[in-house]
Amino acid sequence: MRIGSRLVLLGGLFLAACAHTSPASPTAAPGLTADARLSIAAAAQASGDASTAIAMLAAAAQAAPQRADVQQRYVRALADAGQVERATSVLEAAHTAIPNDPRLTYEAARLKLLAGDSAGALALLDALLKTSPRDPAALSARGVALDLAGNHDAAQDSYRQALQVAPNSAAARNNLAISLLLQGHPDQSRTLLEQAKAVDNAPPRVAHNLDFVASGGN
Numbered sequence: 001m002r003i004g005s006r007l008v009l010l011g012g013l014f015l016a017a018c019a020h021t022s023p024a025s026p027t028a029a030p031g032l033t034a035d036a037r038l039s040i041a042a043a044a045q046a047s048g049d050a051s052t053a054i055a056m057l058a059a060a061a062q063a064a065p066q067r068a069d070v071q072q073r074y075v076r077a078l079a080d081a082g083q084v085e086r087a088t089s090v091l092e093a094a095h096t097a098i099p100n101d102p103r104l105t106y107e108a109a110r111l112k113l114l115a116g117d118s119a120g121a122l123a124l125l126d127a128l129l130k131t132s133p134r135d136p137a138a139l140s141a142r143g144v145a146l147d148l149a150g151n152h153d154a155a156q157d158s159y160r161q162a163l164q165v166a167p168n169s170a171a172a173r174n175n176l177a178i179s180l181l182l183q184g185h186p187d188q189s190r191t192l193l194e195q196a197k198a199v200d201n202a203p204p205r206v207a208h209n210l211d212f213v214a215s216g217g218n
Contacts, residue, residue: 034064038073050081061090068094068101075107084114102128102135109141118148136166140175147179155179170202174209181213189213 032040037060044053057074064070071094078087088111094104105128112121122145128138139162146155159176162169177192193210196202 034060065097068098068103072103072107118145121145134165136162140172152179152183168199170196170199174206
């Protein structure tokens with residue numbers, strides 16, 4: 001089986017970056033609370049309007065600099081829109097305002113994975129898992145870091161730990177499937193991807209990966 005660039009490891013919200021967007025002014029709709037802007041951003045993201053989502057999240061982050069959940073969502077949206085440098089800058093400022101928050105540590109690891117720095121991501125995730133050893137998103141992301149480093153056996157163990165905590169995690173099941181595929185086990189991979197696809201609200205990447213495996217990697 002030929003494994004090419006179409007296969008993307010998916011952990012938690014580790015999706016292939018979208019095209020760069022030019023967000024609207026974050027000062028639009030003055031007077032809205034941070035929570036109201038979060039709701040608008042969620043609706044915009046659900047409809048595929050990344051520009052509006054990022055604008056609303058930027059304004060929410062500015063209005064609530066001490067809320068790690070708001071900063072995390074803003075960083076995540078920027079990274080998913082391909083604006084990694086901007087996401088990194090926002091995250092650095094958030095770390096200064098809210099030091100040692102595990103949500104921000106997770107986002108820092110995610111950005112390192114997007115940059116291909118598996119060792120840096122692994123160091124952050126290992127530190128995070130010392131305090132939250134059953135965090136399924138961190139366990140799955142740790143597996144991605146290990147897979148990128150070529151340590152597939154350890155990666156699969158991390159994915160399985162994530163699935164023990166969150167058995168309905170389509171992302172962790174997808175990642176385990178891709179890891180097994182990389183080791184030359186397409187049949188096991190296909191079975192896991194079929195299971196992941198059956199999960200409610202499974203990310204579209206799961207179906208793409210299943211089609212890829214079912215086609216024999218062509």
